[in-house]
Amino acid sequence: MPTTPPGSQRTTSLPPDNDTGPNNLQNFPGITSARLTTRRIGGHRRKVTLIKGTLNSEADKTYNVQFFGSPEADNPPNTTPTGYGEGKTFLGQKNVTTNTSGDATFTFSTRKKVPKGQVVTATATNLSTGDTSEFSKACMVPGVPCL
Ligand SMILES: [Ca+2]
Ligand SMILES: [Ca+2]
Secondary structure (H helix, E strand, O other), X not given: OOOOOOOOOHHHOOOOOOOOOXXXXXXXXXXXXXXXXXXXXXXXXXXXXXXXXXXXXXXXXXXXXXXXXXXXXXXXXXXXXXXXXXXXXXXXXXXXXXXXXXXXXXXXXXXXXXXXXOEEEEEEEEOXXXXXXXXXXXXXXXXXXXX
């Protein structure tokens, strides 16, 4: 079992997501990579931030995954950096649907740039219940792979 800081519910972000508690202990997503690249948008090549990740939660449900950029991961004073969070700048969102095993993968790109050395995080919200997860582990740009 991973060690858990006081007050954290991170060990409850494990499959299957049938645990209950505040927000039904909604699992947070895992970000597997985050990098700057170019994409063809409307006939033009544009620089984008490309984020890939996974979510394990309840089976056959739709989740709204929100993405955030931050200068650094959560680093509260006088404690060990957690490596999770934060969510300083909202980058965008997308809905993902889990399969019968509760798994989903996602790819998200945005023209909002997250500079090299900064981090991206994500949250997941169960659209059926409105339960929102804690912030995911932070993934530094360019981080391939992060998990
Ligand atoms: Ca959970
Ligand atoms: Ca749960």
